Amino acid sequence: MQNQKMITILGPTASGKTSVAAALALRTGGEIISADSRQVYRRMDIGTGKDLADYTIGDVHIPYHLIDIADPGTKYNLFQYQQDFHTAYNDIRSRGKLPILCGGTGLYIEAVLGGYSLSPVPQNQKLRESLEGKSLDQLTQMLVHLKQKNGSKMHNRTDVDTAQRAIRAIEIETYNLEHPTPERQMPPVDSLVIGINIDRELRREKITRRLKARLEEGMCDEIRSLIDGGVNPDDLIYYGLEYKFVTEYVVGKTSYEEMFRQLEIAIHQFAKRQMTWFRGMERRGYTIHWIDAAQSMDEKVESIMSLMNE
Structure with a gap:
């Protein structure tokens, strides 16, 4: 286990990957690096699904990185993420801890694992x-x-x-x-990659249940407060499905029922596209060890620990 450089835990939305990463971090003394393109934004908690409670197990707080590092209204990008990832990764490794990369943004994960050669791109x-x-x-x-x-x-x-x-x-x-970029500006990162495989029907149930819960928790009020704080409603659409559809409801373009129906469909489609990306990663040469989301948390952690010790 001491030889492991990093563990990556990926999966579609609602697969429970964050709680698996937190349980693994508790077991190994590891620290989590988020691989989510939207959870970088402050004050955008419910709509981005941060589920910060997942990072506390009993009375233990699991350290996490790259969440709440950018202001709402700004456009955080892949190039910035790559830089910030390596800062966090090197910091965790320098302290002798295990970095656990966790998220569902396939592009961010693959850019880190593969060492994509990127450069900052100005607006045209x-x-x-x-x-x-x-x-x-x-x-x-x-x-x-x-x-x-x-x-x-x-x-x-x-x-x-x-x-x-x-x-x-x-x-x-x-x-x-x-402007062709130089070859490989960032080194690829060696990682054991774990995928959380959730049955399609169970995933659909969890997505619907989670969407209802997030709306009840105040997702509409969160978006109203962002608009009241000066974020342009048109800009909020940039931040993904929840912000697109709920903003349209908040500004009076759609009814609550229509917003819920459209958003639910869109999230189901998004989860399918996430799985398509992960399958594509396998075709591009990445080995993903899939474990069943329906297993108990202890079983999932044991499965990962066994793979780490191989």
């Missing part, structure tokens, strides 16, 4: 203006074409689920086409 206002008014389908087609030109594995459908995100992805691919 002229390009943005030329793309304004295009549908998500049109933008997706443009992105596919650019990716083929670049030989790029970035920006799969999981992470490009709104027109704004698609425009940003096109901006990045266009920049990379015009």
Whole structure:
């Protein structure tokens, strides 16, 4: 176990991966590095599903990193994440602790494990203006074409689920086409990769139950407070499905029932796309050891410990 450099725990939304990571951290004295593109934002707790209570087991607080590190309204990106990941990873390793990478943002996970060569990409206002008014389908087609030109594995459908995100992805691919980056600016990270495999019907049940709970916990009020605090409602749509649909309800564009129905469908589709990404990682050469979400927590932790000791 002492030779393990890092454990990665991935899985679709509602698979219970955070509680597994926390239980493993408790057992090993490890620390968790979040691999979630939205949980980096402060004051965006319910809508991003931080579930911070999962990091406390009994009276033990599990240390976590890369949560609540960016202001709402700002655009945190993959390049920044890669830098911040290595800072946290090196800090944890320097203290003799086990880093446990945990999340569902496949692009962030793969960028870290594979050592993607990235650079900060400035906004291209002229390009943005030329793309304004295009549908998500049109933008997706443009992105596919650019990716083929670049030989790029970035920006799969999981992470490009709104027109704004698609425009940003096109901006990045266009920049990379015009400004080739040096080979491998970041080293790949050796990791044992664990996947939490949840039955599709159980996943659907958990997604619906969790969505109801988050709305009851005050997700609408959270979004109202962000808007009252100066975040533009149009900008909130950038931050993923919950913010897109609940913001539309909060500003009066849709009814509560319609918001719930559309958001529930969208989250189910998102979970399917996450699994598509993880299966794609396997095709790209990553070994993912899948364990059953229906097992007891003790069984899941024991399964991971056995793999660590092989």
